Structure formats: C-alpha cells, structure tokens
Amino acid sequence: MMNLTILGANSDVAMATARRFAQSKMISSLCLASRDLELLERNANDIQVRYDIPVKAVVFNALDYTSHARFYQQLDPKPDIVVLAFGLLGDQQNAQSSFEEAHRIIDSNFSGAVSILEVVAADFERRRQGIIIGISSVAGERGRQSNYIYGASKAALTAYLSGLRNRLFKSQVHVLTVLPGFINTKMNRHLQLPGLLTASPDDVANDIFKAYLKSKNLIYTLWFWRWIMAIIKSIPEPFFKKMSL
Numbered sequence: 001m002m003n004l005t006i007l008g009a010n011s012d013v014a015m016a017t018a019r020r021f022a023q024s025k026m027i028s029s030l031c032l033a034s035r036d037l038e039l040l041e042r043n044a045n046d047i048q049v050r051y052d053i054p055v056k057a058v059v060f061n062a063l064d065y066t067s068h069a070r071f072y073q074q075l076d077p078k079p080d081i082v083v084l085a086f087g088l089l090g091d092q093q094n095a096q097s098s099f100e101e102a103h104r105i106i107d108s109n110f111s112g113a114v115s116i117l118e119v120v121a122a123d124f125e126r127r128r129q130g131i132i133i134g135i136s137s138v139a140g141e142r143g144r145q146s147n148y149i150y151g152a153s154k155a156a157l158t159a160y161l162s163g164l165r166n167r168l169f170k171s172q173v174h175v176l177t178v179l180p181g182f183i184n185t186k187m188n189r190h191l192q193l194p195g196l197l198t199a200s201p202d203d204v205a206n207d208i209f210k211a212y213l214k215s216k217n218l219i220y221t222l223w224f225w226r227w228i229m230a231i232i233k234s235i236p237e238p239f240f241k242k243m244s245l
C-alpha cells in the first residue's frame with residue numbers, strides 16, 4: 001500500500017486524481033497540499049468519508065521556496081507517490097507588458113516545481129523507491145502567440161521531468177510526465193474550448209491512473225493529442241510563424 005501526496009491539490013484535475021487513487025484501494029493514506037486550507041479541508045473530508053482512507057490537508061505554496069524543505073520534513077508518513085498538479089495559466093497579454101506577470105507564470109509552473117521536486121527526489125533517491133507524477137502540458141510542445149509564456153514554462157517543466165527521470169532511474173524511482181490538452185477546469189473557465197477535444201478532469205485522472213499502473217514514462221491525455229502535437233510540431237517555421245494560433 002502506498003502513501004500519496006498531491007501538490008496543488010485544489011486543482012480540479014488533482015481532486016479527480018485523488019478520488020481515482022482512493023477508489024482503487026491501492027493507497028493507504030492521502031495528503032492534499034495547496035494554498036487554500038479551508039477548501040482543502042472540505043475536499044479532504046469528502047474523500048475520507050467517501051473512500052474510508054485517512055486524508056490530511058496541509059498548506060503548501062509553490063512560490064514559497066524556503067518553506068519547501070520544512071513542508072516535506074513534516075509529512076508523516078512520507079509519500080511513495082507525489083503528484084505535482086499546481087500550475088498557472090496566467091494572462092499572456094498582460095505578461096507581454098508586465099514582467100511581474102510573466103515571472104509569476106514561469107515561477108508557478110517551473111521554479112516552484114524544481115524547488116519542491118528536488119526535495120522529493122533527494123528523499124526518494126535515498127530510499128531507492130518512489131513515483132513522481134508531473135502534470136505539464138501540450139502547450140510546452142511548441143510556442144504559440146496566444147500563450148507562449150505559459151507554454152515556455154511548461155516546456156521547461158517537461159525537459160526538467162525528463163532529466164529527473166533519467167537521473168532517478170538507477171535508484172528505482174519512476175517519473176511519469178503527463179501532457180494534457182484541453183481540460184474543462186476552473187483554469188480555463190473564461191475560455192471557449194472545443195467540445196470534442198476537451199477532456200473532463202475525470203478522463204485525465206483515469207489516464208493518469210492507467211499510466212501509473214503501466215509505469216509509463218510520458219503520456220498525452222486525451223490520447224489523440226500525441227497526433228495533434230505531432231502535426232503541429234511538423235509544420236515548418238516559415239509557415240508556422242504566419243499562422244494565428
């Protein structure tokens with residue numbers, strides 16, 4: 001039985017993933033970590049009652065780097081699986097004129113992930129066990145004018161997870177990279193998403209759980225994003241730069 005910790009647990013995808021693992025009866029405890037403790041406690045209570053497993057709610061802020069070692073130290077029991085779910089879409093237009101906004105996007109998606117995952121990785125490496133599941137994005141596969149700052153931060157996260165997987169392989173620690181396309185969550189409630197291409201948080205959670213069972217290295221979710229991104233990546237730059245994407 002495994003102990004699962006979810007970072008950025010108030011995310012819609014994180015909550016669906018928590019429920020999917022709890023439902024499987026393969027975890028013995030769950031730790032939900034995020035900024036809004038009140039909401040977190042309601043979510044924790046709901047899962048505990050529904051699935052009859054111990055669930056803790058703990059404050060975690062991805063941008064408070066100096067707190068990360070302490071945050072990890074206080075986790076008891078220590079996790080066997082860590083899901084990194086936090087992320088920030090931010091405002092691309094605003095980020096073009098305000099470096100403060102650009103910085104917030106980069107730090108929320110990338111610097112915060114590096115800061116906490118290095119702490120997790122050191123512990124997993126020492127214990128020679130553990131699974132890290134990092135939620136990045138297909139937006140990191142190719143920069144587009146509509147969200148290239150978010151996309152660049154996710155590209156950095158994807159490259160980071162690849163390197164981490166390579167480093168930790170010899171310590172029997174596994175890293176799964178998750179590349180979702182559109183998901184119907186609070187992150188993009190203000191956007192008009194194409195229905196046929198848009199997953200629900202439960203769809204994504206199911207894909208993550210299946211990938212975990214099969215020890216996959218990297219998945220696209222939903223599955224067809226692998227092929228959509230293969231096409232998008234294959235468009236030559238002289239054409240790509242003229243497109244409104």
Ligand SMILES: NC(=O)c1ccc[n+]([C@@H]2O[C@H](COP(=O)([O-])OP(=O)(O)OC[C@H]3O[C@@H](n4cnc5c(N)ncnc54)[C@H](OP(=O)(O)O)[C@@H]3O)[C@@H](O)[C@H]2O)c1
Pocket residue numbers: 007008009010011012013014034035036060061062063084085086087088089108112135136137138179180181182183184185186187188
């Ligand atoms: N939705 C999509 O279409 C889509 C597509 C591709 C990838 N993704 C990725 O999937 C992951 C889950 O996102 P989602 O769609 O479930 O969005 P979401 O519901 O908006 O969740 C994002 C979560 O990140 C948390 N967060 C942001 N900054 C944080 C910080 N500094 N410290 C701690 N937590 C922080 C937020 O916490 P608060 O509740 O405290 O604000 C929020 O709960 C993200 O990494 C996202 O980039 C989403």
